[in-house]
Amino acid sequence: MARTITAGTRPRPLGRGTDSGANRWVVLLVLCVSLLLVALDATVLHVAVPSLTEDLHPSSTALLWIVDAYPLICASLLILFGTLGDRVGRRRVLLIGYGLFGVASAVAALATVPEVLIGARALLGVGGAMIMPATLSILRGVFPDRRERATAIGIWTATAAIGAATGPVLGGFLVENYWWGSVFLINIPLMALILPLGRLLLPESRGGSDGPWDVLGALMAAAGVLGVVLGVKRLGAGDPPLEPATIGPLLLGAALLILFVRRQKRRTHPLIDMRLFARAAFTTSVGCVVLAMLALVGLQLIAVQYLQLVIGLSPLETGLRLLPLTFAAMAAGATGSYTLRRLGPRRMVGWGFVLTAAAVLLLVLMGQHDRPLLLTVGFVLLGFGLQTTLFSAYESMLSEAPPESAGGAAAIGETSYQLGAGMGTALLGSVMNAAYAPGLSGLPGVPETAARAATNSLGEAYQVAGRLGGTAGDALHSAARHAFVNGLHVTLFVSAGLLLLGALMALRLPRVMECAVTQDPEDAGSAVPAQATAGTGPEAREPAGSGPSGEGHERRTAGEDRKPRTGGGTADAVRVPASRGRAEPAGSRTPGR
Numbered sequence: 001m002a003r004t005i006t007a008g009t010r011p012r013p014l015g016r017g018t019d020s021g022a023n024r025w026v027v028l029l030v031l032c033v034s035l036l037l038v039a040l041d042a043t044v045l046h047v048a049v050p051s052l053t054e055d056l057h058p059s060s061t062a063l064l065w066i067v068d069a070y071p072l073i074c075a076s077l078l079i080l081f082g083t084l085g086d087r088v089g090r091r092r093v094l095l096i097g098y099g100l101f102g103v104a105s106a107v108a109a110l111a112t113v114p115e116v117l118i119g120a121r122a123l124l125g126v127g128g129a130m131i132m133p134a135t136l137s138i139l140r141g142v143f144p145d146r147r148e149r150a151t152a153i154g155i156w157t158a159t160a161a162i163g164a165a166t167g168p169v170l171g172g173f174l175v176e177n178y179w180w181g182s183v184f185l186i187n188i189p190l191m192a193l194i195l196p197l198g199r200l201l202l203p204e205s206r207g208g209s210d211g212p213w214d215v216l217g218a219l220m221a222a223a224g225v226l227g228v229v230l231g232v233k234r235l236g237a238g239d240p241p242l243e244p245a246t247i248g249p250l251l252l253g254a255a256l257l258i259l260f261v262r263r264q265k266r267r268t269h270p271l272i273d274m275r276l277f278a279r280a281a282f283t284t285s286v287g288c289v290v291l292a293m294l295a296l297v298g299l300q301l302i303a304v305q306y307l308q309l310v311i312g313l314s315p316l317e318t319g320l321r322l323l324p325l326t327f328a329a330m331a332a333g334a335t336g337s338y339t340l341r342r343l344g345p346r347r348m349v350g351w352g353f354v355l356t357a358a359a360v361l362l363l364v365l366m367g368q369h370d371r372p373l374l375l376t377v378g379f380v381l382l383g384f385g386l387q388t389t390l391f392s393a394y395e396s397m398l399s400e401a402p403p404e405s406a407g408g409a410a411a412i413g414e415t416s417y418q419l420g421a422g423m424g425t426a427l428l429g430s431v432m433n434a435a436y437a438p439g440l441s442g443l444p445g446v447p448e449t450a451a452r453a454a455t456n457s458l459g460e461a462y463q464v465a466g467r468l469g470g471t472a473g474d475a476l477h478s479a480a481r482h483a484f485v486n487g488l489h490v491t492l493f494v495s496a497g498l499l500l501l502g503a504l505m506a507l508r509l510p511r512v513m514e515c516a517v518t519q520d521p522e523d524a525g526s527a528v529p530a531q532a533t534a535g536t537g538p539e540a541r542e543p544a545g546s547g548p549s550g551e552g553h554e555r556r557t558a559g560e561d562r563k564p565r566t567g568g569g570t571a572d573a574v575r576v577p578a579s580r581g582r583a584e585p586a587g588s589r590t591p592g593r
Contacts, residue, residue, distance in 0.1 A: 023201070024142045028152050030201055031135040032159040033194055034094070037101065037187055038128045039163025041070065044171040048180040055180060058114035065118045068233055073125025074132070075418035076226035080218040082133030082411025083271040087213045090134045090141075091204040097130025098198060102191035109181035109188075120184075136410035140398050141205045150395050151337035157391045158333025162326055169319030176316060214271050220260040221271070225415060227253020232423050235430065272408040276401060281345070282409075284508040285397035286416045288349055291502040292389050293420030294427065295356070295495045302432055302488055309458045310481060311370045324376050328383030336391040346509040348392040353503035355385030357496040364492050368485060389502070396509060428491050435490040439483025445472035458484045 045052075045067065052058075058066060085093040104127055108120035139156060143149035174182040231250030239246045264270040276282050307318045340348050359381035365374055394413060401409030437455040440446075450468060454461035454476060461480035465473040 026201055027142050027203065028139065028155060030194065030198055031139055032156060033190070034098070034131050034198070035135050035156065035159050036163040037190055037194075038131050039160045040167045040170070041105075041124060041128070041184075041187065044167035044183045044186075045070075048171055048175045048183050051175050051180040052117075056111070056114050056117065058117075062114040062118065066114060066121060069118050069121035070125045070128065071418060071421070072226060072229055072233070073122045074128040075229050075415060076222045077126060077129035078133055078414045078418070079221040079225065079272070079408070079411045081130045082137065082414070083218060083408050084213065085130075085134050085137060086206060086408060089204050089206055090137050091198070091202045093130050094134035094138070094202065095195065095198055097127045097134065098191055098195045099127075100124075101127035101131065102188055102195070105184045105187035105191070109184035111181070132414050133410040136394075136398065136413065138202060138205060140401070140410070141403055142203060144403070146399055147337065147341065149399070150340050153395045153398065154333040154336035154391050156333075157336070157387060157394060158330045162330060166319075166326065169316065169323065172314070172316035172319050212269060214263070214267060214269070217260055217263050217267070217271050220256050220263070224253045224256030224260055225419075227251075227256065229253075229419065232419075272412065276409065276412075279400050280508050281396050281510055282400040284505055285349075285393040285400070286412060287505055288353075288389060288393040288502055289397070289413060289416045290420035290423070291498055291505065292353070292356075292386055292393070293417055294424035295360070295498045295502075296386055296421075296424065302428065302491060305458060306366065306484070306488060309462065310368065310484060321372075321375065322379065325379040325383035328380040329387035332384045332387035333391055336388065336395075339388065340392055340395060344510065344512040345392050345396045346506055346511050349389050349396075349509055350503045350506035352385050352387075352389030352392065353499045353506060356382055356389065357385075357499035357503070359385055360492050360496045360499065364489050366485070366488065368481065428495060431494050432487045432491045435487035436483045439486060440476070440479055443472075443475050443479055446476050450476065454480055 049063070049067065052066070053063060081093055081097075100123060104120050104123035108117055108124065111117035111120055136156070139152055140149070143152045170186070171183045174186070227249040231246055231248075231253060234243075234246040234249070235241060241247060261274060264272055264274050303322070304318055307313045307321055313321060336348075343351070359378050362374070362381065363378040365371070366378075397413050398409060433455075436458075440451050440454050440461070443451060446468065450464050450472075454464045458480055462477060465477035465480065467473075468476060
């Protein structure tokens with residue numbers, strides 16, 4: 001007997017808490033607190049680096065690994081733990097990640113040598129990789145209705161923005177009042193609270209595949225992403241592209257990722273269903289996430305340097321100056337569901353990119369002196385536009401993936417986020433360096449060796465100028481300041497070009513946000529025969545051996561939002577744009593009832 005799930009019948013429960021309309025919002029709260037901690041830890045250490053360096057005296061290489069161990073390990077393991085959660089249980093992986101994150105935070109806070117801190121940061125990366133895709137895949141299962149899921153994803157993405165932007169503010173406050181280890185200690189009481197809450201409130205869910213987990217494929221993906229991200233980060237640090245330590249990891253990582261894709265296409269039970277990338281909406285959404293992060297992260301790092309080294313703000317003042325960006329991102333997340341229903345994915349992502357590009361071009365007016373109003377307006381537009389883009393891209397990507405592949409899809413989204421961030425640092429950092437260095441050549445009275453050393457960074461240029469002193473030192477200080485601002489303007493123009501490219505890419509997204517029509521129980525019965533006879537269209541054909549009673553049929557009718565087909569057979573389920581009157585408003589009916 002065919003088992004078909006329609007829009008009006010109750011879906012198979014994913015675990016505790018999913019049947020209650022109130023409980024799923026409590027689940028969302030727990031998931032957002034989890035994400036907040038992970039996002040916070042990605043940026044909270046930046047302002048503590050000077051204090052940490054003075055205390056532990058790490059070498060330049062050790063300091064680089066202290067900063068980069070967390071994002072490197074986290075990015076490389078996202079696919080591994082995302083797909084593992086699909087097999088063994090997403091809640092189980094998430095709770096283990098909580099425990100590792102708390103233990104690693106304690107070790108990092110009490111570290112007395114650089115090697116211990118590097119190990120603790122790597123363990124934090126493992127915990128973060130277990131937490132991040134699990135939060136998004138559990139959210140996908142708890143909110144089966146796309147309209148409510150859009151609201152939940154808006155809150156989720158806003159939480160990530162809050163964590164990333166609050167990190168420097170909180171870190172600056174803690175370092176100025178306590179010691180550098182306190183930036184890690186804040187995780188411990190929160191993890192001690194959220195671990196039992198997560199065990200009590202979060203539902204358990206797994207993917208639909210019962211086949212063996214591809215351990216070798218998972219390790220290939222982890223090593224491949226690690227190599228690519230490591231190579232990109234070295235490029236961003238200014239290392240020569242053809243140096244073995246740079247090109248080696250890049251080539252090895254790319255080769256492993258190509259082998260991973262070929263392996264997944266051949267396997268009966270792949271870690272990631274590569275057919276997801278055949279869907280234009282999924283692939284485009286992933287590309288939009290990469291482009292958005294590529295433009296943002298490099299700008300964020302340069303903006304922090306501008307505020308501290310050109311304007312002269314303290315770390316805490318710098319964090320506070322960036323708060324308008326956070327508040328704007330929160331507003332975009334809070335209104336994202338409504339905007340998506342009204343505009344649709346194509347226009348929402350496209351106009352989000354355009355608004356962000358306009359904000360970036362506005363910031364070109366930044367100069368040698370502080371202009372608080374200009375910066376505030378620019379950061380507000382930047383935060384709102386970018387969060388609008390990320391929200392709609394994540395929502396489209398996750399809605400394209402069937403529920404049983406939610407962990408893999410979430411891992412792809414988070415990996416694209418991390419890759420975009422790494423490439424943004426490398427690309428925009430290289431553009432900045434190329435535009436900054438020529439401004440320091442041929443300065444009268446400045447030795448060539450001093451000028452060459454000053455090209456490494458604006459902070460180092462100030463140090464060299466201080467050692468030179470006199471007229472030569474003043475000339476180098478002024479030239480470096482002007483060269484940095486000119487380089488910032490060039491970088492902003494390049495970033496705006498990338499954002500406009502993203503707006504063009506968004507044209508491949510669906511025009512409208514489509515949702516299943518919620519039916520009354522008595523109407524659902526009459527819909528089953530029509531769906532049971534569906535399948536004459538090209539999209540409905542199943543591989544040999546599958547049919548209406550198979551897993552593939554259940555996945556299409558339960559997990560995907562498709563357009564109604566206009567020919568070639570009856571549609572799998574009736575779908576209408578969310579903005580049309582036949583669809584019920586978001587939240588008007590508990591999904592599945």
